[in-house]
Amino acid sequence: MRLIRLATLLFVFAPLATTAQDVATLTIDPSKIVANVSPTLYGIMTEEINHSYDGGLYAELVSNRTFQTSRGLSLENWTLIQKGDSRATIGIDRTTGPSAAIPHSLKMEVVSANPKAEVGFYNTGFWGMAVRASTTYRGSFYAKADSPAIGSLAIRLVNDKTGAVAATTTVTALTDSLRSYSFTLKTGALIPSADNHLEFLVQHPGTAWFSLISLFPPTYKNRPNGFRLDLMEKLVALHPAFLRFPGGNYLEGEHLNEHFEWKKTIGPLVDRPTHPTPWTYRSSDGLGLLEFLTWCEDLHMEPLLAVFSGYALNQDHIAAGKDLEPYVQDALDEIEYVTGSTSTRWGAERAKDGHPAPFHLAMVEVGNEEYHDPSGTYDARFAQFFKAIKQVHPELQIVASAPVTLVRPDILDDNDHALHTHFYRTAQQFFQDVHRYDTYDRSGPRILVGEWATREGSPTTDLGAALGDAAWMTGLERNSDIVVMASYAPLFVNVEPGGMQWPSDLIGYDALNSYGSPSYYAQVMFSNHLGDQIPASKLDTANPRLFESATLDSKTHHLFVKLVNASSMPQPVNLKLTGAARVQDKAALTTLGGNTAQETNSIKEPRRIVPRASMLSNVSATFTHTVPRYSIQVIDIGLD
Numbered sequence: 001m002r003l004i005r006l007a008t009l010l011f012v013f014a015p016l017a018t019t020a021q022d023v024a025t026l027t028i029d030p031s032k033i034v035a036n037v038s039p040t041l042y043g044i045m046t047e048e049i050n051h052s053y054d055g056g057l058y059a060e061l062v063s064n065r066t067f068q069t070s071r072g073l074s075l076e077n078w079t080l081i082q083k084g085d086s087r088a089t090i091g092i093d094r095t096t097g098p099s100a101a102i103p104h105s106l107k108m109e110v111v112s113a114n115p116k117a118e119v120g121f122y123n124t125g126f127w128g129m130a131v132r133a134s135t136t137y138r139g140s141f142y143a144k145a146d147s148p149a150i151g152s153l154a155i156r157l158v159n160d161k162t163g164a165v166a167a168t169t170t171v172t173a174l175t176d177s178l179r180s181y182s183f184t185l186k187t188g189a190l191i192p193s194a195d196n197h198l199e200f201l202v203q204h205p206g207t208a209w210f211s212l213i214s215l216f217p218p219t220y221k222n223r224p225n226g227f228r229l230d231l232m233e234k235l236v237a238l239h240p241a242f243l244r245f246p247g248g249n250y251l252e253g254e255h256l257n258e259h260f261e262w263k264k265t266i267g268p269l270v271d272r273p274t275h276p277t278p279w280t281y282r283s284s285d286g287l288g289l290l291e292f293l294t295w296c297e298d299l300h301m302e303p304l305l306a307v308f309s310g311y312a313l314n315q316d317h318i319a320a321g322k323d324l325e326p327y328v329q330d331a332l333d334e335i336e337y338v339t340g341s342t343s344t345r346w347g348a349e350r351a352k353d354g355h356p357a358p359f360h361l362a363m364v365e366v367g368n369e370e371y372h373d374p375s376g377t378y379d380a381r382f383a384q385f386f387k388a389i390k391q392v393h394p395e396l397q398i399v400a401s402a403p404v405t406l407v408r409p410d411i412l413d414d415n416d417h418a419l420h421t422h423f424y425r426t427a428q429q430f431f432q433d434v435h436r437y438d439t440y441d442r443s444g445p446r447i448l449v450g451e452w453a454t455r456e457g458s459p460t461t462d463l464g465a466a467l468g469d470a471a472w473m474t475g476l477e478r479n480s481d482i483v484v485m486a487s488y489a490p491l492f493v494n495v496e497p498g499g500m501q502w503p504s505d506l507i508g509y510d511a512l513n514s515y516g517s518p519s520y521y522a523q524v525m526f527s528n529h530l531g532d533q534i535p536a537s538k539l540d541t542a543n544p545r546l547f548e549s550a551t552l553d554s555k556t557h558h559l560f561v562k563l564v565n566a567s568s569m570p571q572p573v574n575l576k577l578t579g580a581a582r583v584q585d586k587a588a589l590t591t592l593g594g595n596t597a598q599e600t601n602s603i604k605e606p607r608r609i610v611p612r613a614s615m616l617s618n619v620s621a622t623f624t625h626t627v628p629r630y631s632i633q634v635i636d637i638g639l640d
Ligand code: AHR
Pocket: 047, 049, 247, 248, 249, 250, 368, 369, 421, 422, 451, 489, 490, 502
């Protein structure tokens, strides 16, 4: 009986063990360059999803600052405060507001209050408000009062659990005309936490109106209306070459009148009406077109500007021809806003918004995932956009978001033809498709992989997903003569309950902290070892889950060998560097790995799976190296 069991075990496990332990051979000839690496290969794709901007990158601490959700006017996240025996109400006044874009306000009617029984309202932030020690917070709001008798307004950051006031300031009496106020709140020594809210309090009866209430912590590069520091720093480490914006479904909108209308996202915040998104919540549009562009500027990313093509997610479309002309003109205006001199109408508008210098723009994508359009009108719509844009801007590369026949796009945003979506897959699906571009027709448009991700793990992806991603990236890299750009999606997720609409994301956060998924670190490793040339390489292995790519930095003479072992067994690899004059005997090794495919990072355990640096010695023209199970490695070899 025991013997039979043992025999069964050997039968089941022996072939797998033998297979994974077979020595693989990777032959690389650095003297034979087969193609150049696209310098724009790794970029990022972004849209308002999973509270990527509001409650994410956009550093605004106040949620629902203009009192409206996707369902309409609302005081969601605002609550009345009545201390002692004070009495008051808050509600929305639809007819009193600071602008045509925001024609409404929060109206507070105070029946009774006194210095010992204050009254007011508070905002809960995006699942709390991050408050840190010795920090200055900058706030603003619009307000008026029916009479100065209501007295001064106290503004306080208060800890939810202890009631401790982290920072406080006073705004002297409001006037009877609705005007803007600004204030600062400075914290002293305290333990950083997200358990805070923002209070507005008065001490006397009266009526007051408030709108566009805002509070910002210090932002990246101190930009007003700017971005969260920790998230920007994570993006810096990723070294993205381009930013594909503004989406995604977010570009299209659920209905035609809900698409990303860039003209409503520029200028002072008070002139931005906000809009409903397809991802269930309303966008404040604080992160609008100009902010996308300064984001590119700050991180040295090429903008890949997506323009609305006249197709919405509910499958309504605008027919090519006369009806589409205003949309084409809107795209031309948008390009002028980005690139025009200050003597042009929209270039002047950009200057008025604080950025006189034109932005660099080389690429425009028309629409998103247009293969979903059952009307079959994309071909004609794309041709109309293509011709109009090329006529004014022959220098621009135009990207088609689905295959077209009437004109030849410069770049095609490729999709998984079987799944009929962008490349959202399992690790196994990626393993099976790593050679997708090896035999791809080089005479057609160049390829953008505009959205891709291994969707394993939630809210952020796990190590198994990172292995799928890395395998896929080896295929992209080896073929980056044709695959000129690739952007993982989605980029961000707020991990708080209700924050996520799309499980499996790259970077997770709450109000206070953030972390990168194993997939994030896989991309950091690849994009930091991009190289500029692709040498001839060949992998001989019996392991179906071993993948490679090699690139060369022609300036520094460094060879970057990427190895992905997605199997549960260590994998010895015999590396043969043919044609290299001299190989330095020490090489830098970076490893991302773990014990299981399910191992992951989280907001509570943010650094469980991170790249580890070590050195390899005894490197030579031929050497054997064992890649640990479930691991991604980059070997950085100096060549003389
Ligand atoms: O990345 C999430 C969504 O997936 C995008 O909005 C859309 O383009 C795709 O279907």
